[in-house]
Amino acid sequence: MKQLLLVFFGGGIGSILRYLVSKSLNNYFQHFFLGTFLVNVLGCLLIGFILGLSLKTNYxxxxxxxxxxxxxxxxxxxxxxxxxxxxxxxxxxxxTFFFIYLISSIVIGILAVALGLWLSKLI
Structure with missing residues (x-):
């Protein structure tokens, strides 16, 4: 039960923050959803860093x-x-915007995970 509550609490905070970021940034460009793009890239960076720390040590x-x-x-x-x-x-x-957004999200997301994993090794 404790694990479910931890996932629930973390997910709630993440969802609220995603909503706030997307709401404030998605209107800056007509054909590029900056808020969604940023939360997904930052999430990739964070999960790489978090899982890197988790796998590397008992940090x-x-x-x-x-x-x-x-x-x-x-x-x-x-x-x-x-x-x-x-x-x-x-x-x-x-x-054009479809392919730019699709490819940049995937490529930059994968690079962000790799960067997170690399940063976790520095600690």
Whole structure:
């Protein structure tokens, strides 16, 4: 039960923060959802760092990993919104922005995970 509460609490905080970031940044560009992009990239960086610390040493307990990686990062990042935004770009005929957003999100997300893992090795 404790693990479920940790995931619930972390996910709630992550979801609230994602909402605030997306609400404040998604309107800056007409065809690029900056808020969603940033939360997903930051979430990738954080999960790489958190799991890197967790795997490297006993720096984080399994409960802390659940709270931060599964809970917070799971609530903070959003694949469903990412997919919906891609769909809306396709429906509006914005193929260039669709591919730029799709490819940059995937490539930069993977690079952010790698950077997080690398940063965790420095500690």
């Amino acid at each position: 984080l307990t399994p409960n802390q990993t659940l709270l931060f990686a599964t809970g917070f990062c799971g609530g903070f990042t959003t694949f469903s919104t990412f997919a919906f935004e891609k769909h809306s770009l396709l429906n509006s005929g914005e193929l």
